[in-house]
């Protein structure tokens with residue numbers, strides 16, 4: 001595909017409280033919401049309402065947008081989410097749902113995902129070891145966890161039966177604490193019957209309280225390279241492009257942000273926040289660097305006006321682990337291709 005992909009953080013609230021989440025934690029924000037440019041919070045009170053969201057979706061036909069990754073917060077706990085997804089599909093745009101997987105235990109929700117023809121569902125799970133996953137990705141109700149995510153994935157795959165859509169994959173955040181367990185997680189994904197696996201390096205700002213504990217440092221780069229070499233050698237299921245491990249290791253090995261030529265951010269990929277603001281990409285460095293620009297907003301705006309016509313991709317001097325997580329999104333055709341998925 002050569003059009004525009006949108007990574008749309010549709011809603012702020014979440015039923016989990018992942019300690020490293022780039023939305024921050026509810027505990028941190030109870031005392032006060034962050035107010036820096038583009039800062040996110042699960043407690044945000046500025047999420048767009050359904051009317052504004054649907055008005056924007058209605059402008060998609062005829063625009064360059066051809067794929068939307070719906071994320072959050074947790075998109076599948078918002079009751080109207082599948083009405084929005086159905087409207088996006090009706091506009092001829094592919095949809096990939098990004099979820100923590102717990103809501104997939106609701107049979108009616110799964111049936112509707114199938115009926116709408118969602119193209120893929122990416123589920124987050126950080127380890128084959130339930131105690132690791134549930135420590136870093138705890139449920140706010142203190143009950144749900146690894147077992148429910150696995151069950152939700154099985155339920156979705158079971159309902160799909162011999163059908164080919166949606167494709168179902170697992171995303172794992174790689175940290176210093178689960179580095180050695182990445183291949184085991186991919187093997188579990190294959191055993192569950194998933195169609196793809198994406199290991200993504202953790203991105204935490206230097207001042208984050210967990211930066212020292214979880215972030216991969218240049219000293220971890222050789223171990224990370226060995227881990228990714230093993231994963232790609234064993235290849236238990238489809239993985240991001242063969243160039244991906246090199247990009248991941250290069251950003252972890254670099255002490256400072258580097259230069260990337262012809263970046264797709266702001267040309268073929270855009271990031272939409274729950275308040276409707278539009279950014280070139282979700283990198284915190286890029287958002288901070290573009291905060292002086294006039295605010296772009298989907299509220300009252302059309303997809304054609306916001307995302308076209310095509311221009312030349314610009315070079316960017318802020319290449320970091322924040323960016324690496326975008327590369328598999330831009331290469332998503334390979335995960336959908338097996339199903340012959342089309343909008």
Ligand SMILES: C[S@@+](CC[C@H](N)C(=O)[O-])C[C@H]1O[C@@H](n2cnc3c(N)ncnc32)[C@H](O)[C@@H]1O
Pocket residue numbers: 014020021022023071072073074075098099100122123124171172173200201202203204325
């Ligand atoms: C913010 S979540 C939203 C969708 C959904 N709630 C979920 O967890 O999949 C999107 C993805 O970002 C990942 N993520 C969250 N915080 C991250 C961080 N600091 N660094 C890297 N990935 C992160 C999550 O694990 C998930 O795969």
Ligand code: SF4
Pocket residue numbers: 014015016017018021022023072073074100124137
């Ligand atoms: S489930 Fe997703 S949005 Fe919710 S806290 Fe975890 S990473 Fe963040």
